Amino acid sequence: MKKVKVASVWCEGCSGCHMSFLDMDERLVELIKEGMELTATPITDLKIPEEGTDVGIIEGAVGTDHQVEDVKLFRERCKFIIAIGDCAVFGGIPTMRNYIPVKEVLNRGYIETESTVNGKIPTSNELGKLLPRVLAVNEVIKVDYYIPGCPPSADAIYYVIKELIEGRVPQLSGELLKYD
Amino acid sequence: MERIKIKFNGNEVEVDSGKTILDVANELGIHIPTLCNFEPLAPKGYCRMCVVEDRGALKASCVTPVAAGMEIQTDTPLVKEARYINLQLLFGERNHYCMYCESSGDCELQDLGYEFGLDHFDFPPYERKFLVDNSHKFLTIDHNRCILCRRCIRACSELAGHFVLGERDRGFNTMIIADVDVPLGESTCTSCGLCAQICPTGTIKDKRAAYLGKEVQSDIIPSTCDICPLGCGINVYRRSGSNFIIKVYGDWDSPINGGVLCKLGRYSVLYDERKRLLASKIRDDFGYRKIDFDGVLKIARSRIGDDAVAYVDGSLYNEELALIKKVFGNNVYSINPVEPPIPSSTDLSGLSKAEGYIVIGVDLNKDYGVVGSMIKRRVLGEEKAKLFVVDDGFNSLTSITENVFTFKDIEQAFDKAKGLKDVVVVFSALSDTIRDTLTKRGELKYLWLPFETNTIGLIKNGIKYEMKSGKNVFFFGKDHKKIRERFPEAFVICATPFEIEETEKIDLLIATKDGFEREGTFYNLEGKSLKRNKALESEYNVIDVIDLLSELSGKTKSEVI
Numbered sequence: 001m002k003k004v005k006v007a008s009v010w011c012e013g014c015s016g017c018h019m020s021f022l023d024m025d026e027r028l029v030e031l032i033k034e035g036m037e038l039t040a041t042p043i044t045d046l047k048i049p050e051e052g053t054d055v056g057i058i059e060g061a062v063g064t065d066h067q068v069e070d071v072k073l074f075r076e077r078c079k080f081i082i083a084i085g086d087c088a089v090f091g092g093i094p095t096m097r098n099y100i101p102v103k104e105v106l107n108r109g110y111i112e113t114e115s116t117v118n119g120k121i122p123t124s125n126e127l128g129k130l131l132p133r134v135l136a137v138n139e140v141i142k143v144d145y146y147i148p149g150c151p152p153s154a155d156a157i158y159y160v161i162k163e164l165i166e167g168r169v170p171q172l173s174g175e176l177l178k179y180d
Numbered sequence: 181m182e183r184i185k186i187k188f189n190g191n192e193v194e195v196d197s198g199k200t201i202l203d204v205a206n207e208l209g210i211h212i213p214t215l216c217n218f219e220p221l222a223p224k225g226y227c228r229m230c231v232v233e234d235r236g237a238l239k240a241s242c243v244t245p246v247a248a249g250m251e252i253q254t255d256t257p258l259v260k261e262a263r264y265i266n267l268q269l270l271f272g273e274r275n276h277y278c279m280y281c282e283s284s285g286d287c288e289l290q291d292l293g294y295e296f297g298l299d300h301f302d303f304p305p306y307e308r309k310f311l312v313d314n315s316h317k318f319l320t321i322d323h324n325r326c327i328l329c330r331r332c333i334r335a336c337s338e339l340a341g342h343f344v345l346g347e348r349d350r351g352f353n354t355m356i357i358a359d360v361d362v363p364l365g366e367s368t369c370t371s372c373g374l375c376a377q378i379c380p381t382g383t384i385k386d387k388r389a390a391y392l393g394k395e396v397q398s399d400i401i402p403s404t405c406d407i408c409p410l411g412c413g414i415n416v417y418r419r420s421g422s423n424f425i426i427k428v429y430g431d432w433d434s435p436i437n438g439g440v441l442c443k444l445g446r447y448s449v450l451y452d453e454r455k456r457l458l459a460s461k462i463r464d465d466f467g468y469r470k471i472d473f474d475g476v477l478k479i480a481r482s483r484i485g486d487d488a489v490a491y492v493d494g495s496l497y498n499e500e501l502a503l504i505k506k507v508f509g510n511n512v513y514s515i516n517p518v519e520p521p522i523p524s525s526t527d528l529s530g531l532s533k534a535e536g537y538i539v540i541g542v543d544l545n546k547d548y549g550v551v552g553s554m555i556k557r558r559v560l561g562e563e564k565a566k567l568f569v570v571d572d573g574f575n576s577l578t579s580i581t582e583n584v585f586t587f588k589d590i591e592q593a594f595d596k597a598k599g600l601k602d603v604v605v606v607f608s609a610l611s612d613t614i615r616d617t618l619t620k621r622g623e624l625k626y627l628w629l630p631f632e633t634n635t636i637g638l639i640k641n642g643i644k645y646e647m648k649s650g651k652n653v654f655f656f657g658k659d660h661k662k663i664r665e666r667f668p669e670a671f672v673i674c675a676t677p678f679e680i681e682e683t684e685k686i687d688l689l690i691a692t693k694d695g696f697e698r699e700g701t702f703y704n705l706e707g708k709s710l711k712r713n714k715a716l717e718s719e720y721n722v723i724d725v726i727d728l729l730s731e732l733s734g735k736t737k738s739e740v741i
Contacts, residue, residue: 086279089300093279099309139304146299150279177294179278180285 004165006057007049008041008084009074011067012094012134013060016151017085018042021057023154031158034165053078055164058143061087061094062135064128075141082160083137086150086179091136098133105130145170149178186250201241201252202230210254213263213292215270215380216329217242220438221338227329228266229292233259267296272303273352274310275324276381283382285394289327310355315365318387318447319376321356325383328354332375332384340374340440341557356383368579370545371443372553377429378439388450389427393419398426403696403713405445406495408548409630411704412437412445416696416715423717425450425696436528436704442549449695455679457691459721468682468689473723476690477731480654483671484508484732489650491515492643493657494632496725497700497712501634501641502740503729504656514645515659516631518638521610522618526625527706528554534625536566536600538593540607540614545576548629551606556580566600568593590617594624629705632659636703656725658694660686675725691722698724 010018022043024031032038039053040046049056056078058071075081086092097105111119137143147156156176163170182197188208195204200223205212216227225243232241233253241252253259270276270289278284292298310323328347333356336345344367348357358367376386398417405412405428413434417426428446430439460476461468471479490508492501493515504512526534537555544552558565560580567581570590578584585593597603605618608629618624630636653670655663660676664684674686677694699714730736 083300086277090277091306092277095277095306096280098306136301136304138300143300148299171297172299173294173297177297177299179290179293180281 002035003037004035004055005037005039005050005053006041006055006161007039007053007074007078008043008057008059009047009049009070010042011058011060011070011088011137012063013085013087013092015042015059017059017088020149020151020154021084021157024158025154027154027158031161031165034162036161036165049074049077051077055080055082055161057082057084058088058137059084061091062131062137062140063094064130066128068131068140071137071141080144080164081137081141082145082147083143084147084157085152086148088137089146089148090179091134092150094134102130102132147172150180152176152178184246184248186246186248186252188252189254195246197246197248199246201232201234201239201244201246201250204246205232205241205252205254212241212254213295214242215288215292215327216331218331218335218378220432221331221334221378224330224334227270227327229263229270231259231262231266238262264296264298265302267292267298268302270327271298272301272305274308274326275306276327277305281325281382282385282390283325285396287382288380313364315363316369316371316387317365318371318373318443319364319369320385320387320390321364322383322385323355325381326356327381327383328356329380330356331378331380332356335374335378337561338557339438339553340372341553341555341560342368342370342372343556343560344369345375370549370552370576371447372441372549373443373446374430374440386427388447389417392424392426393417401713401715402431403715404702404710405441405449406633406702406712407442407444407449409494409633409635409703409705410436410548410550411702411708411710412441412550414441414445416713418715423719425715437550440550440553442552444547444549452695456694456720457677457679457689457722460691460723461689463685463687463689471688476688476723476728479688480673480690480728480732483652483654483673485652487651488654489513489648489652490654490656491663492638492655493659494518494630494635494638495658496634496637496656497698497702498634498637498641498709499700499737499740500656500725500729501637501643503726503733503735503737505641505643506733506735506740507729508654511648511650512641512643513648514638514643515655515657515662516635517609517645518631518635518643519645520628520630521607521615522626522628524626524628524705526604526627530625531555531604531606531627532558534558534565534602534604535563536568536597536603538568538570538597538603538605538624539575539577540570540590540605540610540618541572541587542606542608542629543571543575543577544606547608551629552577555606566597568597587611587614590614594621627705634702636705636707640703640707660684675723675728677722690728691720692725692728693718693722697722700726 040049056074083089106121110121160170184197213229215229223242225240230241231238233256313321333345337343358364376384401416405414413431415429430441432439459470462471489511559567568583569577570585604625606627653667653672655674671687673688675690675692677692696715697718701709701711
């Protein structure tokens with residue numbers, strides 16, 4: 001049986017889509033039996049996708065320069081990219097900051113919050129720098145398939161992966177296609 | 181009408197020449213997606229979702245009349261692609277991110293997204309930030325959600341006749357505005373709420389209803405508004421499995437109002453802050469104490485006899501009036517005047533055909549909003565009907581006409597209206613002098629607006645406006661203010677839904693159901709019998725007047741009506 005290597009990454013999102021992924025429950029076992037192999041995912045705690053990964057799943061919008069690198073690496077190493085959840089697909093909740101200049105956002109977050117005393121904006125090079133605008137994944141790389149939803153249901157994720165493993169093109173509709 | 185032959189999806193069909201392509205498709209049962217088009221409004225072709233292909237050219241089907249030789253295709257790749265890109269542009273222009281929006285689930289744009297399988301945006305959204313106008317008491321306008329379908333503008337003018345909403349600028353900078361671009365709360369808006377009812381997205385929202393529940397979570401109860409004697413058709417949205425009203429919408433199919441409501445019918449009924457009478461009470465030397473249904477019945481029975489009179493007001497339904505007559509015989513009187521100063525000589529269909537209107541002493545925007553809409557849409561719309569207002573005090577209708585007269589100068593109004601063919605005089609109460617002046621004018625048509633909801637029912641039941649005293653005085657209804665004052669010596673029993681001041685010294689207070697808790701029929705101003713359905717269970721320890729009267733008379737309502 002041919003293995004289908006699946007990697008996933010969690011960018012600017014709440015991890016709800018990965019929760020929904022895990023919410024497939026025993027169907028995860030079924031998919032693994034049918035050939036799905038989880039490689040670099042937050043679930044396996046591996047971060048760098050290997051060369052020749054079949055399916056790359058991206059959760060969350062792209063809000064920092066690090067995330068730009070992450071999704072570009074996924075595009076390079078994965079044959080088929082799925083943007084999963086409203087943030088990855090449309091930009092989602094993180095785009096709320098698009099109407100406010102980055103400096104004001106950071107000030108509000110690290111200095112002006114009511115519970116903060118002597119706050120300062122972190123400057124370590126280890127941390128990603130905020131982009132001027134939060135972007136949907138398809139504004140940075142080419143995306144092959146979209147599963148909108150906040151989060152998408154486990155049924156929708158299961159349906160898409162199952163179709164891909166069996167070599168068909170999934171077509172979301174009805175209860176599986178939801179924007180909220 | 182000429183019959184012409186066209187081809188529709190390859191099949192030859194014969195159709196009437198005046199129809200649009202969309203009309204024909206609907207008749208043939210062929211689905212064409214629409215967004216800005218809405219049945220009672222004139223089609224405008226703003227949104228372009230309904231494009232079809234005719235011999236290679238794309239045409240908006242809602243505004244294109246059929247013509248001989250047309251070959252319409254509704255499902256070609258060209259049509260599908262055009263509609264899809266159009267939908268992408270609609271989603272991309274402003275903020276149509278469903279997660280933020282309370283209309284998600286009740287949104288026609290979202291429905292189209294699902295229908296077309298739209299699973300991402302092709303154009304970067306959220307580039308521009310728009311105003312959220314929260315200045316209005318009942319409505320909020322979030323311009324970020326607007327798709328510029330102008331349904332609200334068209335409803336505000338074509339249907340409601342208020343002409344408050346409009347647009348400014350052009351193309352993608354177009355904004356929906358109120359009056360001359362003032363906040364909605366400071367505009368001339370009469371709070372009829374039709375814009376919120378007709379908005380396909382989450383742009384214009386009813387503040388109260390927005391967070392209470394969606395349409396799929398509601399039981400929709402068709403009913404009739406009983407605020408004024410017009411009897412507008414309404415749909416009451418009650419949260420499924422709960423006992424509260426989400427919102428009241430006008431019934432688009434009602435022959436009376438056609439979807440339009442006024443502030444009173446749509447909002448005042450839900451924002452009612454009058455204190456309810458929570459339980460029946462009896463007064464003795466120490467003040468009031470609570471009393472149960474059996475106690476109420478015992479006292480009421482002991483007080484009914486030849487020396488008892490009953491007073492009613494126009495808030496009672498026909499079934500209740502019939503039972504009251506069973507109990508009290510002919511000793512039933514109205515607490516308020518019932519007889520028209522001049523009987524109506526026309527009806528609502530006559531009103532909607534007239535060339536001129538003389539409105540005497542009544543502020544239609546305030547008290548009879550939908551009658552106001554019927555007149556205003558003809559005065560301010562294409563029909564250019566003439567409006568004459570005769571009033572001494574403040575009347576908001578004076579802002580839309582130059583022809584304003586005082587009661588003293590009423591003759592001048594008649595002189596000015598002379599050339600017009602079809603003139604309807606609209607009034608409610610009239611002074612004797614004005615009435616006499618009017619009756620001399622035989623050429624005019626009269627439309628009397630009755631004082632209370634079921635005033636016509638009182639007339640039909642032969643209940644007169646008279647002051648007859650008795651040892652025991654019963655009162656049924658809401659307008660109880662004058663009752664103690666008029667009968668200082670009598671034992672007064674009041675069956676009413678609202679709290680009465682202790683100082684009124686009513687002897688027995690019977691707490692009754694009110695508003696959406698009641699059901700029954702009443703006669704509207706045209707004399708049509710209209711049914712009002714129950715939409716709420718009462719949460720208080722209150723009595724249905726029908727039950728009380730059935731007990732007292734020994735008859736059920738089906739036996740008397």
